[in-house]
Amino acid sequence: MPRSQPRPEELPGALPPVPSEHPSPSARSTKESLLDAAERLFAARGFEGTSLRAVTQAAGQSVSAAHYHFGGKRGLLRATLERRLRPVVEGRLRMLDALEARGTAPRVEEVLEAFLRPTFGGGAEAAGARARFVAARLFSDPPELVGPLIRELFGEVHRRFLDALEAALPPGTARREIELGFRMVVGATVQLLGAQPPREGTEPWPAVPEELVPRLVRFTAAGLRALAAAEQAR
Amino acid sequence: MPRSQPRPEELPGALPPVPSEHPSPSARSTKESLLDAAERLFAARGFEGTSLRAVTQAAGQSVSAAHYHFGGKRGLLRATLERRLRPVVEGRLRMLDALEARGTAPRVEEVLEAFLRPTFGGGAEAAGARARFVAARLFSDPPELVGPLIRELFGEVHRRFLDALEAALPPGTARREIELGFRMVVGATVQLLGAQPPREGTEPWPAVPEELVPRLVRFTAAGLRALAAAEQAR
DNA sequence: GTATGTTTGAAACGGTTGTTCGAATCAATC
DNA sequence: GATTGATTCGAACAACCGTTTCAAACATAC
Numbered sequence: 001m002p003r004s005q006p007r008p009e010e011l012p013g014a015l016p017p018v019p020s021e022h023p024s025p026s027a028r029s030t031k032e033s034l035l036d037a038a039e040r041l042f043a044a045r046g047f048e049g050t051s052l053r054a055v056t057q058a059a060g061q062s063v064s065a066a067h068y069h070f071g072g073k074r075g076l077l078r079a080t081l082e083r084r085l086r087p088v089v090e091g092r093l094r095m096l097d098a099l100e101a102r103g104t105a106p107r108v109e110e111v112l113e114a115f116l117r118p119t120f121g122g123g124a125e126a127a128g129a130r131a132r133f134v135a136a137r138l139f140s141d142p143p144e145l146v147g148p149l150i151r152e153l154f155g156e157v158h159r160r161f162l163d164a165l166e167a168a169l170p171p172g173t174a175r176r177e178i179e180l181g182f183r184m185v186v187g188a189t190v191q192l193l194g195a196q197p198p199r200e201g202t203e204p205w206p207a208v209p210e211e212l213v214p215r216l217v218r219f220t221a222a223g224l225r226a227l228a229a230a231e232q233a234r
Numbered sequence: 235m236p237r238s239q240p241r242p243e244e245l246p247g248a249l250p251p252v253p254s255e256h257p258s259p260s261a262r263s264t265k266e267s268l269l270d271a272a273e274r275l276f277a278a279r280g281f282e283g284t285s286l287r288a289v290t291q292a293a294g295q296s297v298s299a300a301h302y303h304f305g306g307k308r309g310l311l312r313a314t315l316e317r318r319l320r321p322v323v324e325g326r327l328r329m330l331d332a333l334e335a336r337g338t339a340p341r342v343e344e345v346l347e348a349f350l351r352p353t354f355g356g357g358a359e360a361a362g363a364r365a366r367f368v369a370a371r372l373f374s375d376p377p378e379l380v381g382p383l384i385r386e387l388f389g390e391v392h393r394r395f396l397d398a399l400e401a402a403l404p405p406g407t408a409r410r411e412i413e414l415g416f417r418m419v420v421g422a423t424v425q426l427l428g429a430q431p432p433r434e435g436t437e438p439w440p441a442v443p444e445e446l447v448p449r450l451v452r453f454t455a456a457g458l459r460a461l462a463a464a465e466q467a468r
Numbered sequence: 469g470t471a472t473g474t475t476t477g478a479a480a481c482g483g484t485t486g487t488t489c490g491a492a493t494c495a496a497t498c
Numbered sequence: 499g500a501t502t503g504a505t506t507c508g509a510a511c512a513a514c515c516g517t518t519t520c521a522a523a524c525a526t527a528c
Contacts (some may be wrong), residue, residue: 181449226453
């Protein structure tokens with residue numbers, strides 16, 4: 001019975017999914033139009049608050065197309081998140097690599113800039129602003145779906161940046177103190193990422209990356225140094 | 235036709251709703267059991283991700299009870315948020331009042347402590363930890379519902395704390411710089427509030443208010459001062 | 469008791485949800 | 499031109515959604 005069902009996305013452990021050997025150009029545009037619409041709607045109304053039909057309708061596609069390409073609604077969210085997060089992660093690691101390949105030890109500000117700059121990457125244009133929708137979603141959408149993705153994408157990054165901060169801060173600073181400070185860095189970043197949220201009902205707070213990143217670096221570097229100094233003085 | 239429909243919650247502009255002149259003790263426990271269940275479930279799965287039936291079932295009540303007491307699902311969310319946010323707002327204002335009633339001008343750290351302490355109020359016990367669920371929800375649930383509530387509850391608070399910070403920081407610091415810094419304060423706070431989120435699927439990050447508040451004050455005070463100093467040097 | 473207004477319960481309403489199915493369409497290969 | 503596999507579409511599925519309805523149960527005042 002040749003009931004073949006060739007889902008492009010991962011099946012459990014079957015033969016390699018044959019990832020679209022010949023992806024027709026229309027298939028590419030179908031996938032991307034779905035991702036674009038999903039990104040916009042998930043950002044505005046959240047995952048549970050957005051119906052698959054709303055996405056496909058906005059994309060001008062059929063519901064079954066979404067299932068065919070992404071395996072369902074959850075797969076669509078995952079793909080949407082991954083598309084925007086992957087470049088951020090890669091940018092962070094690349095900048096940190098460059099920093100550590102240099103001879104002299106990196107300063108706290110440099111490590112933080114390597115972490116923050118790719119977050120606001122892509123300039124101030126629409127694509128960059130849109131890309132930042134993920135921040136809000138990361139902390140609100142189904143944890144059993146987003147949680148593993150965060151660990152998979154950000155696990156190595158967080159470890160490496162914690163190490164780099166430990167090396168840049170005064171020696172003897174407790175690891176837990178650094179972890180706590182790093183969480184605050186992330187928090188401040190996420191909050192400013194939402195400065196231009198593509199959320200309906202919230203008026204944007206005009207800000208461009210060129211303005212935000214230096215402030216963020218200045219603020220968080222001083223914060224981390226203060227934590228280390230207080231630890232030192234004890 | 236005496237088809238009376240005495241909703242305890244607000245009707246548009248009709249006569250005062252007669253807010254339960256004789257609230258039977260069972261009615262109180264009904265409302266509170268609903269609020270407790272709603273709080274737990276909304277925190278874990280979000281507003282749209284939680285069905286009203288799941289809430290009423292967990293509370294051991296009927297669906298109509300929720301509609302009767304809160305006017306529907308949205309009213310239930312609003313009541314849930316309000317119950318936890320109101321004390322925080324009042325605590326912040328009270329501490330700021332006390333600070334300003336004193337003779338000497340408050341320091342940055344004191345203003346920040348007045349802002350942060352009530353946020354982590356209630357100690358480390360379950361009620362306090364549970365109360366913090368709101369932070370996550372505030373930035374993810376339907377903006378057209380939560381947005382007005384935020385402005386209503388936090389509008390005055392934010393304005394007053396911005397003024398207090400402006401007075402405590404070196405004179406001449408640009409207002410926008412302070413607003414930006416304040417957003418980072420909020421971001422760092424929210425992030426640490428989620429240190430023990432009652433979210434399924436995310437392992438908690440053990441931390442108690444006594445440990446977090448001083449770190450938060452230290453970190454953000456240094457950050458704000460750094461922003462002001464850079465502004466000064468220009 | 470009766471009367472009055474508040475609170476609960478069970479069932480049903482219309483509408484929407486994510487997903488599945490089977491046939492139709494398309495592009496490329498033999 | 500037939501075969502093969504990838505893609506698209508519309509229709510249908512069962513399950514669930516928030517809300518409403520109506521009657522029973524309740525407490526309190528007369």
